Amino acid sequence: MLRGLTPAMPGGGAPGRPRPGLIPADPEGRRLVAKFFRALGDPTRLALLEFCASGERQGTECVRHVQLSQGRVATHLACLVTCGLLTVRREGRSALYSIRDPRELELLRLSQALVAEQAEEIASCTRVATSPG
Amino acid sequence: MLRGLTPAMPGGGAPGRPRPGLIPADPEGRRLVAKFFRALGDPTRLALLEFCASGERQGTECVRHVQLSQGRVATHLACLVTCGLLTVRREGRSALYSIRDPRELELLRLSQALVAEQAEEIASCTRVATSPG
């Protein structure tokens, strides 16, 4: 088991301010949460996630749905599985993907709501460091 | 106003399956949500977000907190602002950052819970395409 993955609120924080303790205080834990968000930070993976939200989906179905190369889609799906967003079940030569935890849908709904409120700002964000959007 | 940012559930979907409509169906909207998640997909920005969660924070405070160059931190903060996660208030020569919407905290809590359950899997994820972790 990996250590320090609880949000944790050690005694020695910033003086005079409460620590919300939403996110792990240790760099390792934060890196993990960041990785999780990066897994959600690709339009294709979001499309796959939503595609699987309506029921178990086969790999080939996914390839047809997102219209990318089979290899690329397989990698995206593997990423979603190892990041805990999808589960995979093998049956014969096919792989069947589905949402791992229904709370993911809540997460997506909430994010969508926040994004919708700030859509134009976000669209204008050149992100960190200068780079074409 | 940008178009097509509602989750939307157009009539012509996949046959025989309900469409959850969690995420915008159009590529533009999905790209926006993905961008939002990428903004959350950096450990430093997560640290800054949590830092500002306990109250208004000045830019210089943030620099001291995350221990990166001032320029880098300014860029991270700007990214968080334009992605709708922080708001900034100017006062004299200082910039004061705070959380824009309390629902962000719920988002972080929920994500943290999901990550904690799959920590080892996520840690082992080489992410998409081969790349050192």
Place this chain on the structure above:
DNA sequence: TGATATCATCCGCATATCCGAATAAGTGAT
């Protein structure tokens, strides 16, 4: 005006990420 404090932007560089194409690996049917 000149010095200092604070924040924003630009530069070059290193790494991460995404992509298609090719190829490997496993399953099932003939």
Place this chain on the structure above:
DNA sequence: ATCACTTATTCGGATATGCGGATGATATCA
């Protein structure tokens, strides 16, 4: 065994992202 079908992995190349350091811009104060 051989072939077809599905999934997984590797490769080279293009773009995105993060970093420090230098520089620019603005506000405050002597």
